[in-house]
Amino acid sequence: MLKATKISDPQVYQIVADELDRQIHNIEMIASESTAPTEVLELSGCVFTNKTEEGYPGKRFQAGSQQADRLEILAWKRAKEVFGAEHVNIQPYSGSTANYCVYNAILKPNDTVLSMRLDQGGHLTHGSTANFLHDIYNYVFYGVDKNTELIDYVDLEKKAREHNPKLIIAGASSYPRLIDYERISKIAKDVGAYFMVDMAHIAGLVATNLIPSPVEHADFVSSSTTKTFCGPRSGIILCKKEHAKKIDKSVFPGTLGSMHLNTMAAKTFSLGYLKTDEFKNIMKQVLINAKTLAKELTSRGFRIVSGGTDNHIVLVDLRPKNLNGQQFEKALEYVGITVNKNMIPFDTEKPSITSGVRIGLTAVSQRGLKEKEIVRIADIMNKVALNPENIDNLDACKNEARELISKFPLYPQGYFED
Template structure:
């Protein structure tokens, strides 16, 4: 086997990777709420020799020999996950949040069982029962919705939906909900209808780990999450649960839904969980909250409407129904000045998911770069002015220049050729 540096072995891929570093570093204010930047040590672990080994099974019970170092790394990841999130048992093998949800359902339900989950356009996820997804095909899903007046999830609405659908499991957890996840309230609803409670905390995991959001345990029976997003870790998924479900969760991950775990990915998860245990991560989580509030203030200062009026977490959802642009158009307008976000449906949206009446803006990635309230309020005002003046070419050029100045002030990866 010939070992060569990537630059020599595959110059096309090498160039694409460096172009992407340049895009992240110098061309874009990354405001997609589900994205973040991992530290170099996570990149190193994910690109490690752990990728060379099959390790089917679990620590102490593998199907192949030679896994003693993999056992150590996986146990570290599990121990650190439980320290950060609570619960009795952790499974760190899911390759993604969607696969974690698949396995979590399979652990406690049979095909055809009833689940109650959030409406997709109200912050839910495809794996929360959408018809194009396995969840909508395998299970009998009912939905609960955001209250039209408060634009929040209210107990009386969820309880009414739960009584009507009589679910075996209630799913909470959202990809576009700017308010606190009320685990205790959902537990009360679940107890009313004798249902299990599962929380998908993929978006808020970093805030939970940093102690800036209420914890899902002991209220929830099962918790799923991605291991990236606000927790700023290696891309992947994870399941945490109470002890009574531990064996079923493990069987549902392997061998039911997956084969060999990606041990290089699990090594990177372990590293990122250790980073989240540091005092500095608590400061980071707190700054996310402050930055999102500042972003919301900047948007409101320039007259944009926010779903529920504001935010408690890492994102804001902008309602553009009073403006002259759709979410799709706003996404494009903002990308032209170097602000990367995504079009997003708002509750009771008259537009299709491919057009939408809103945009979703998140602060975890910009907070990672070191930006504070001053910058985020300024960015919010700039976003609002751009959306409200789509034909103003002079404004567009000035904003491009301002975005470049901000990016230069807050570098991401210093000396960042593909070396890691």
């Protein structure tokens, strides 16, 4: 890959080469990341980049659409099969834009939306004050119970009855537990609200039936195709048949422009890959590795939010270690373990500092790391936490992390090679 760029633009080539080097030598544990298979990288840069295409198969606004139509129809077929969906729209550019398309399909300005608070697990696009949506719709938020750190369904129901939202959103960025979709769906029906699930983080685990699917319970399901989906940087919407027209109209021409056909080709590959035994085995290991990390960190004196995990995320409370998220993220980055600082429920620190870190197990599981290696990672993390400012300590941890990850190549078949 990048043979031409290497010759014509060595500066850009070098930046990519350095990023590859970083990924090869670091233990990547950002929960929203995964490693794109080589096919996804190839297809993301394929000749479909050259084609402008708007509309839907059979109703295009441009000539020369034969291949685009074949591709989109194949993607529909695969997506419906793998997620058991009645209708699919494959055109959104990302998880965020998929959400915007759903909102645009069913909401009018000032409509009320009930969603999960950002600082207790929700996402910016669910109405955070930092997002433009906050000024368009009227948001009411639910969160987690202070003791269990699980979604407070009683409060959610109370708020739904009090505010009569037009839409209830479930799904999160940093919630390590399963969500009771059936319960929220019943609440939504009772108050006459639409129900949308944003499964951006957990789509790969849903596709492999390792955790419950929201598809039968929700009117709309949106997702990124990165994260546990392990595909290209893109998005997808699934919905009930009765909403198909509204969603398609909202995606195009309502919200987006021409399709990113190159990314759609990669997404179509991924939709096939989700069904393979190879992918299912990786997702199984993701769950085992996440549980292992939660257990091992607990035994080393960290506190795990909600006491454990049911998905790929381990949310760690660093207060028992007298550390904040910013300090720990920075020390781990030096050591070669990449995580992100993250608010924990009822955090008293600012979002730029935080009391926690969010750790994801997808990328390391794709690379082949199993329980034995996860125990070693927990051990390195603990050594870092015990003495995060001591350079000798950090250098020793860095050597250990490098040695560990060196046995698990990022792209075993090579990246720059033919």
